[in-house]
Amino acid sequence: MAVAALTKISRISAWVTLNDAFCAVLLGDLHRAADLLARGAEIEHEVNVVHRWSVALALHLGTLRGHSADGDLERARGELDASIDDVQLASVSVLAGAIAYRLAAEHRIAEAGDVLARVLPIFSEVEIPYWLLDAASLHGDGATRVRARELAMHVASRAGARPAQGVLAMIDAREALRRRRREESLAHAETAAAAFRDAGWTLYEAYALELAGRVPEALALFRRMGATAEVGRITHVGDLDRSRRRGASTLTGREREIAGLVVAGHPTRTIADRLVISERTVETHIAAIYRKLGVASRRGLETLLSGSAES
Numbered sequence: 021m022a023v024a025a026l027t028k029i030s031r032i033s034a035w036v037t038l039n040d041a042f043c044a045v046l047l048g049d050l051h052r053a054a055d056l057l058a059r060g061a062e063i064e065h066e067v068n069v070v071h072r073w074s075v076a077l078a079l080h081l082g083t084l085r086g087h088s089a090d091g092d093l094e095r096a097r098g099e100l101d102a103s104i105d106d107v108q109l110a111s112v113s114v115l116a117g118a119i120a121y122r123l124a125a126e127h128r129i130a131e132a133g134d135v136l137a138r139v140l141p142i143f144s145e146v147e148i149p150y151w152l153l154d155a156a157s158l159h160g161d162g163a164t165r166v167r168a169r170e171l172a173m174h175v176a177s178r179a180g181a182r183p184a185q186g187v188l189a190m191i192d193a194r195e196a197l198r199r200r201r202r203e204e205s206l207a208h209a210e211t212a213a214a215a216f217r218d219a220g221w222t223l224y225e226a227y228a229l230e231l232a233g234r235v236p237e238a239l240a241l242f243r244r245m246g247a248t249a250e251v252g253r254i255t256h257v258g259d260l261d262r263s264r265r266r267g268a269s270t271l272t273g274r275e276r277e278i279a280g281l282v283v284a285g286h287p288t289r290t291i292a293d294r295l296v297i298s299e300r301t302v303e304t305h306i307a308a309i310y311r312k313l314g315v316a317s318r319r320g321l322e323t324l325l326s327g328s329a330e331s
Contacts, residue, residue: 048222072111086249117151127276130284186215
């Protein structure tokens with residue numbers, strides 16, 4: 021950065037500043053990442069990939085910190101379409117991952133899955149920061165998750181690729197949990213936590229610790245990082261506050277996720293698979309959704325929610 025500033029090569033300054041911001045996110049220093057992102061935005065350059073990565077990082081930082089900016093999701097989707105047209109795969113990867121994370125945070129799981137299913141087939145290899153692979157293992161359908169694991173395994177096979185090995189272990193932990201293999205899932209999650217700790221990837225370490233059942237440790241890391249949205253997700257503060265303000269008829273976050281998947285046409289088994297819960301639990305949630313919204317069928321739910329979206 022010092023050399024770039026001294027030689028006044030703005031495109032290099034912008035690129036290095038952005039990479040520093042990405043490193044700060046992985047290290048769990050979200051405040052520094054935001055400062056670097058803002059600093060990079062002040063540098064005039066004409067490097068398309070730097071702009072697109074900046075859009076992706078801004079979206080993901082906003083998701084983590086609970087600071088949603090107007091139009092950031094739409095802007096990222098526009099840049100994703102342009103990146104696909106340009107076959108700029110590095111930008112496709114970070115943009116699609118950031119978009120999927122945001123959609124999931126807004127309980128739009130079906131839409132997140134659609135984005136991931138659209139882009140995963142494009143790739144023969146995915147590199148750092150692995151957002152795309154992580155998001156696919158969380159919100160993708162079966163075929164998307166299989167492809168994500170193949171890509172993760174390819175990178176994890178390299179000597180010393182500890183972050184990729186952590187991502188692969190996280191993917192395996194989630195798949196084991198989907199198959200109700202609790203002990204196997206915990207073992208994979210612990211492996212992932214150790215790999216991310218070795219690499220210094222504090223953000224991912226927190227996710228792995230949560231998956232390993234070490235929720236207080238994960239929560240402490242999220243709080244230290246300033247990942248306000250993740251703290252709220254774990255503690256359910258947001259949902260509880262909304263319920264108090266709006267009354268008992270308000271759908272919970274999980275119910276909104278399931279309602280979105282139901283309206284998207286997914287059967288109960290697929291919803292259970294996506295959310296890593298049992299079919300019986302899905303059915304219980306659907307019954308609660310129907311009761312709270314005063315509908316009696318999937319068609320009634322679709323009509324109601326479509327009408328709400330139009331209004």
